[in-house]
Amino acid sequence: MYKYLFFTCVFLTFLSLSAKAQNDNSLITLEEIYEKETYRQKSFGPVRWMKDNRGYSTLEDNPEYGEKDIVRYSVPDGDRRVLVSAEQLIPEGGDTPLKIADYEWSHDNEKLLIFTNTRRVWRYHTRGDYWVLDIQSGELMQLGKSVERTTMKFAKFSPDDSRVAYVSKRNIYVEHLDTGQIRQITHDGGDDIINGTFDWVYEEELSLRDGFRWSPDGQHIAYWQSNTQGVGTFYMINNIDSVYSQPIPLPYPKVGTTNPAVKIGVVAADGGQPRWFDIPGDPRNNYLARMDFVPNTNQVMIQQLNRLQNRNRVWIADILTMEFENIMTERDDAFLDIHDDTIWMDDNQYFTWTSERDGWRHLYKISKDGSDAKLITRGEFDIVNVVQIDKENNYVYYIATKEDYTERYLYRSSLSGNEDPERITPAASEGQHAYQMTANSKWAIHTYQNRNTPNRISLISLPDHRKVRVLEGNEELKQKVDALNINYKEFFRIDIGEVILDAWMMKPVNFDPGKKYPVIFYVYGEPAGSTVQNNWGGRRDLFHYYLAQQGYIVISVDNRGTKVPRGRAWRKSIYGQIGILATHDQAKAAKAIFDRYSYVDSSRVGMWGWSGGGQMTLNCLFKYPDIYHTGIALAFVSDQRLYDTIYQERYMGLPSENEEGYHDGSPINFAENLEGNLMIMHGTADDNVHYQSFEMLVDELIKHDKYFSMMSYPMRTHSISERPNTSLHLRKSMVRYWKNNLPAGGK
Known part of the structure; x- marks a missing residue:
């Protein structure tokens, strides 16, 4: 009876808050995030730098025809010229222009290859139809007329632009543009x-x-x-x-x-x-x-x-x-990552190569016979990715961070390897930066973001990093979010004894440090990603701000082994112990946070995560039930033997050689320890982490007489986003579970 009254009060409070949110523009609603897309971030492009390095092409709306024009802008003056209008992309006999999903210029810029009518293959839209537009004659030609529609993939011009090759239904075809002849x-x-x-x-x-x-x-x-x-x-x-x-x-x-x-x-x-x-x-x-x-x-x-x-x-x-x-x-004693930073130099006698051989991820110059290897980027830091190798001016431009692992900046080093790295990004612009540069490294499309700044996309000159003009500032979105009653996430570091970890915290509105608040830890924890980054978090961060507005503290911690530029030892420490070392780090971080922050209520602690984060949530709840009381695990691996060879064996080795690691890292083997509240959620059409993982855990929990909640989303994939209302329904279900099992608000 009392339990019923308690949950009724909680639910009525939730409805009251929801009703208030409808009338208070300073409060976020889930409908605004996942249905109305009120806080959707605008992009720019896609951009293609022209081969003369003096202009770029991009897509812009054509108001008359409702599709896109391809427009060229000159640099630095910004002169605009329509290269291809939507009207030119109307097939003969039709009245609607092609919808451009992607496009590619021929090597001589005289032809345009257009990808349209696309279909998704696993993660991305990689199959569809292709057309070629001859810029001079205006002729629009559909490729693959004798192959099945929407089956074509990866079409690309031959080096002399006379043919296009593509894949259709697991075979390769070559089509001659002058005759239309197709050869399988x-x-x-x-x-x-x-x-x-x-x-x-x-x-x-x-x-x-x-x-x-x-x-x-x-x-x-x-x-x-x-x-x-x-x-x-x-x-x-x-x-x-x-x-x-x-x-x-x-x-x-x-x-x-x-x-x-x-x-x-x-x-x-x-x-x-x-x-x-x-x-x-x-x-x-x-x-x-x-x-x-x-x-x-x-x-x-x-x-x-x-x-x-x-x-x-x-x-x-x-x-x-x-x-x-x-x-x-x-x-490597642990595992190797594949990089795409190989550029040939010096008449093909040398190539660039990314390696961690000195303990940091750096770029090397290696002779074609492999006998000579010279370090280009020197220092105790990791390069995150190579942006451009400017052979003419003898520089490599790359993204790195030297002090704060949550940030990303542009540096350059001499290809000779004899000079110290030079930071190009201005010191005052805290956050993360990305660049799409011309071949001669004089111009770039620059994207800047941080925790409270959505993507600000500009044209800049280099190496002075002078802003020429803003291409998309997302000012309206910035104003909308700034007007919300939220406390932007605060970054901090937490010492767990063996290592210092990066973390962030979101505090409730009207936060009172004299009260104690429930905490929800958001976790990933595996080598494929990182959650603690000073970037614009989009819908994920907005969801967490929504939880904070309901009266929760939200915290995320990057444990050892996550994809962070902290050196080889950091990343490789997790080898052979996925789900083991990370769980240990997360638990120690939680205890250290309880000790440091008196306003965190250690009696009301939750955790949630998706995919690898779902696995981490289960491991933490099952192995540390004294710390974590409520958890929501989505699209998780319950038994690491159920996942694919390449990913799991890369980080864990073969199960025949690491039987203990596979057992101890798999939460299903500790399900009998569940003491708190658990909600598990999965899509039945998840081709990545199979629904089998969900069902096997359910079977194990039942065997041990453990009670839990579950939500299956039929024919949804790993993203649990397909079909009407899915994303909103999922988040509403999560919030309801938090409200019912981890009471919100300060005490």
């Missing part, structure tokens, strides 16, 4: 064989989607071929779109099982018999993680990771002789 140059694609693109695991974990390359002379195409025969098939079930359920088969290699066999071949651009590189090593226990042509040669550079991903063998292979040579081998 691979013929064995289908079922288990994939040409020119990839299966699920290569796409998800190695970021490989576009799987073919034109040779510099346009005579050949080098490509990946995947054979998924022998890979275990996971079945998702669609129960809601027809009377009878529909199984959805997905070849998906789970930890310790058979991988796809992948090889690299070469075929003439006008067709013929493919030839294959006989790279040593079992193709199912090695990964061909990168392949690109050495400029102006018949050679490709191939990067081959072993299954444990702690060795990267770099090969130079000749597409004419099919001979190859191992020029360099990178090794």
Whole structure:
């Protein structure tokens, strides 16, 4: 009876707050965030720098036709010229322009390749239709007229712009633009064989989607071929779109099982018999993680990771002789990351290479035979990513941070490696910066953001970093959010004894330090990401500000092993102990926070996370029930043996060699320790972290007579965002659970 009255009061309070929010513009509503998109951030572009380095093209609305014009702006004067109007993109016999999803200029800027009518493949819209516009004649030509609509992927011009190659239904085609002749140059694609693109695991974990390359002379195409025969098939079930359920088969290699066999071949651009590189090593226990042509040669550079991903063998292979040579081998005691920072220099006698061999992520200049390696970016700091290598002026521009791991700034170093790094970003602009630079490094599209500043996109000159004009300031969004009754997140550091961790805190409105408030920890904790960054957090931060307005303190802590530029030792510390070291760090951080901040109520502690963060939430609740009392875990891995080979084995090794680590890092093995309140949520069509993980945990909790709440979202994927009202419904369900199980407000 009393429990019923308590929850009734809580619910009525929630309704009262919700009603007040409808009439108080200073309070956030979930509908504004997830339904009305009141706080949506505006973007700019996509931008394509023109090859003369004196202007850029972008997309702008055409009010008459309702689609986009492609417009050129000159730098620095800003002269505007419509290069391609929406009217020019109306197919013959039609009345509606093509909707531009993406576009690419030909090498001579005389033709335009347009990607339209797109469809999603796993994460991204990578298949659809392609058209080519001849700028001089105005002719608009649809490609692939003899192939099935919306099946084309990764179309790109040949080096002489006379042809376009693309993938359709697991085979590669070449189309002549002057005649419209289409030649299919691979013929064995289908079922288990994939040409020119990839299966699920290569796409998800190695970021490989576009799987073919034109040779510099346009005579050949080098490509990946995947054979998924022998890979275990996971079945998702669609129960809601027809009377009878529909199984959805997905070849998906789970930890310790058979991988796809992948090889690299070469075929003439006008067709013929493919030839294959006989790279040593079992193709199912090695990964061909990168392949690109050495400029102006018949050679490709191939990067081959072993299954444990702690060795990267770099090969130079000749597409004419099919001979190859191992020029360099990178090794690490833990794991290696693949980088895309390879640029050839000095008449192809040297190339740039990113490595952590000295304990920090740096750029090196390495000779083609691998015998000579020289450090370019010197110092005890990590480069986050390379922005531009300016060979003419002998500089590399890169993003890094030297003092604060939550921030990102532009630096440059001499390619000679003889000078100290020079910071280009002005010192006063605290936060994170990104740059899209011209080839000659004189101009850049600069994006600036921080915790209370949405993306501010400007044209700047370099290296003086002078702002020429603002392209998108998001001023209206900034004003809307500044007008809200919120306390912007505060960054702090917490010492847990072994290490000092970065964290942030959001405080409730009308915060009173003399009271004690419930705390909700937001967590990720795995090597693929970081939650403690001084950037504009978008809808995620707004959701947390909403929780703070309800009377919660929200905190996030980056434990060891997260994707933070703190050196190799930080990132590799988690090797072999996913879910173990991070859980330890999070628990110690929570206790240290309780000791430091008297206004944090250690009797009302919650945690939530998504994906790896869902796994972390479960581990913390099950292993430290004295600390964490309420948790919401979304789209989680309950047993690490259920996840894919490339990701899980990269950080944990093989299960046969790390049985204890796999057991101790998997929350399902500690489910019997649940004492507090637990809500679990999952999409049944999650192709990434399968609904199986959810069901197995449910079964284990039932076995141990543990009581919990659960919410399944039918035919939603890992993002749990598809179909009407999903995002709003999910957050409302979360808030209701917090309100009912972790009472809000200061005491």
